[in-house]
Amino acid sequence: MASESFGHRWLRSLILTVINLVVVLGLIGGGIYLALNQGPEIPDKGWLVLDLYGELPEYAPPGSFPTNLLADDTVTLQDMLDALAKAAIDDRVEGVIWKLSASNGAGLAKLDELRSATAAVRKAGKPVYAWGDYINLQTLYLAAACDSIYQPAGGYCGLQGMIHQRNFFRGMLDKLGIEPHVSKIREYKSAAEMVLETEMTAPAREQSQRLLDLRWESVTTTFADERGIPREVLLALMEKAALEPVEAAAAGVIDRVLYWQGLEAQLLGDSDETSLAVITPADYRDVDWSDLDREGDETVVVVHAQGMIAGRKSGVNPLLGITMGHESVVRDLRRARLDDEVKAIVLRVDSPGGEGLASDLIGHEIALCAAAKPTVVSMVDVAASGGYQISFRATRMLAGPQSVVGSIGSISAFFDMSGFYEKIGLSKDSVEAGPMAGIGRDDRPPTEDEWRAFQASHYAGFNAWLREVADRRDMTFEQAEQLAYGRVFTGEEAVANGLIDGLGNLEAAIREAAALAGVAPEATLNVVHLPEPQDPIGSIFGGGSDGDEPVTAAVRWAIYRQMRTEALETQRLIQLEATLPQIAR
Secondary structure (H helix, E strand, O other), X not given: OOOOOHHHHHHHHHHHHHHHHXXXXXXXXXXXXXXXXXXXXXXXXXXXXXXXXXXXXXXXXOOXXXXXXXXXXXXXXXXXXXXXXXXXXXXXXXXXXXXXXXXXXOOHHHHHHHHXXXXXXXXXXXXXXXXXXXXXXXXXXXXXXXXXXXXXXXXXXXOOOOOOOOOOOHHHHHHHXXXXXXXXXXXXXXXXXHHHOOOOOHHHHXXXXXXXXXXXHHHHHHHHHHHOOOHHHHHHHHOOOEEOHHHHHHHOOOOEEOOHHHHHHHHHOOOOOOOOOEEOHHHHHOOOHHHHOXXXXXXXXXXXXXXXXOOOOOEEXXXXXXEEOHHXXXXXXXXXXXXXXXXXXXXXXXXXXXXXXXXXXXXXXXHHHHHHOOEEEEEEEEEEOHHHHOOOOOOEEEEOXXXXXXXXXXXXXXXXXXXXXXHHOOOOOOOOOOOOOOXXXXXXXXXXXXXXXXXXXXXXXXXXXXXHHHHHOOOOHHHHHOOOOOOEEEHHHXXXXXXXXXXXXXXXXXXXXXXXXXXXXXXXXXXXXEOOOOOXXXXXXXXXXXXXXXXXXXXXXXXXXXXXXXXXXXXXXXXHHXXXXXXXX
């Protein structure tokens, strides 16, 4: 292939330079604006509006700038939890409005935490309303925690059951002439099946069905109880797949058909104001706890560890999404471990796993932290495979009832591409020196000796991990085996079988960590979150976080966020199309 010409290289460099310059100037301008305006004011008689739409990362992703002036609409689970907690004690806030859409990336464990935070606002004597244009069973699960649920006349109220679906690429690989060689430990490690099978194996199907049934039972029972609808009536309504908002109101699924303007008018009442004073989570980012008389003396650090575990530095991959780098997480943990002012550490985990080596390196630092001071893990939607591996050496582990926990197993693989190479006319040749030099070659299948050595090494590493899990969880190796080989559990199941220590959200984990450090239960805590939010101006002049260029990191996050939002919106349109015969007007 001809090399790129000088002209092309120059033109590409010029375009990239101009783009970077525009973005940097925008960031600088935003910084000046922020310096002049000193952030938003929280209005009296304001309403906190939480918009659940699109991706909901647990914490600020690498490359996002959590400041209002940059028009970065990234809102995280932590933003929402903080905003709800502040609204509950802020006398300027009248109440909370949830603006709901089924096009969101929140798992049930995240929804559970938001439900708990919503309940705390109501307990503080402030009303919480839910308004949704497009709602389904999962969003109704959150809405049921509110005082009332509203929907416009033209809204979509989907009441379908739950489904878990997977993609399988084996047929595509066969057509391309690619043969996967996968060492899978073992039968329940279903992630490997996407390249090995064309459908779920019996163990994978059994496990997926069990988890889905548990979640289905929890969500439907909770919603039916909180809305005062007999469960059999709710199931009968689901036979329709979708309800007109008028039907949903008549059945008690929602409280009233109401447009947003009508909700505003209802809340304004006889006031002379023409619109609601709205507060957003972004507004509350700039409100310090000390401004609300909640300044604490004892410090607990929360280290956020989210995404696929891969590489050294945390970042954003356009295909994988947020990635967790071991050096990034270890740096934050070590900083908390060595700081004498920090009484305890909470590791906030939301990860399906990833690289075994990176997971072990993070887990080793967790062991050092636990030896130095109380270290509690708080699991969010998922802490499985590597997500569990980075966690199990902590002092204690907590998860939500709907968190996915476990998947103690391992996958190691390589691909024989020789069939594909033959199709495209590519050939390879090589010379070797020493035993097993060619193991993992992609131009031929492994020999029996190579495959035997590959699997032996794989099992040796896994067995060492399982033995340590057994030791730390006070089990025999045989008992740990019964919970391993890819098996996953809900948080409730994981407590019962001994994989974790208890149920609890982030607040519970923080309180438990502080209690283990000898802090009095009534003490007000100074909670510090790491990594610290990235300052756009400082990052430009002082280098990006985690060694990434700030503009590059921001572009990567923007690309991924747009892709994810569009995927969710496409899914929504497909679901609407599928139910059009039932709701056509």
